[in-house]
Amino acid sequence: MTRTPRQDDRRDRLIEAAARLFRKQGYERTSVRQLAEAVGILSGSVFHHFDSKEDILLAVMSTTITTMIERLREAAGSASTTRGRLLALIQTELDLLHGNTRDGVSIIFFQWNSLSNANQKELLAMREEYERIWLDALQAARDGGALNAEPFIARRLLTGANGWTIYWYHRDGALSLDELAGTILGMLTGSLSRGQAEVIRGSEV
């Protein structure tokens, strides 16, 4: 911590701008000059804060995964039933994908391959920590009879279904995130109809 608060602020703003632009345009189609412009400096100055362009992507992903783990862990702890926990995880992942963490989370899902193998390896432990929470909850659901499929497979199908929502779901539409979460839980566990999400979570059925 040799930096002053003001300098950290600039670095953080770069990470924030990068997340936004990487999501909108893709990592490869976003130039360092654009990142610089977004925070009001020139391109050369960016390299005072980061060693390379890829280091910026790494920073975006790293900070994002940290938040994802935190949020998911909270959600898992907040529910007392197997089914309620599953719903909470789904709601949380959807909120991560569409709330104010959206930019970074989208990048984790869909721009993973823009990261070099070395840096992917760097983040792997964190990704696995996140997935661990999911797999535990799905395994419990399976043990309790609420889930028919293999947890491993169910999670991968769910990852795709949830992640893909960034391409079509819009918060200002008719469908609420909680309704959507309820639909997804219903498919996963095979019985819930839409709109019952709150009920289940509230009463911890």
Place this chain on the structure above:
Amino acid sequence: MTRTPRQDDRRDRLIEAAARLFRKQGYERTSVRQLAEAVGILSGSVFHHFDSKEDILLAVMSTTITTMIERLREAAGSASTTRGRLLALIQTELDLLHGNTRDGVSIIFFQWNSLSNANQKELLAMREEYERIWLDALQAARDGGALNAEPFIARRLLTGANGWTIYWYHRDGALSLDELAGTILGMLTGSLSRGQAEVIRGSEV
């Protein structure tokens, strides 16, 4: 058709190589020089066959979507029951994603944004034709009581779940594509357990 067969062949080989490299490396990280090398010519010669790099991506996507529509239409026609048709569509989409059309289809799913808006518009009608087949089958399933969710929503969740398989499913593993299709159908319609795919499709239940 002013070209000789041999020349068309060269063009086709470029499209094929492009599909493979775009999938493995991404469109932006693949250079025209690499494409040329893959078919044994120099970079300048590529522009005899295509006006621009993006035209190659467009050609990959266009030929791919044509195949996708063909295959899906066949599948829809081959089944006589609602549930059997749904299973056939799922199996077909998974096969498109993992069979010998894999490269192009992966690109359709995950590199759509590398295409300029103008060219996206060019392909939109074909994409919609493909989705129409899905929505009709899902609507029928809903009318018949086999599906609880809105067809529109179900299809989007399914698109994500199926597409995402390219990141984790491998044909040489323990799980067969038909088993996977069965699991997915089970989730979608809420009751089928794994391994019953063949039975259902065979007996047209």
Place this chain on the structure above:
DNA sequence: GTCTATATTTGGATAGAC
């Protein structure tokens, strides 16, 4: 910590000979 200036590389694309 930012700027100026620039090194260096790479990429898409073109013109004209063969």
Place this chain on the structure above:
DNA sequence: GTCTATCCAAATATAGAC
């Protein structure tokens, strides 16, 4: 239809002044 040669633009990154 391919090659040679090259143009031009854009990008990452660096060095040193302020």
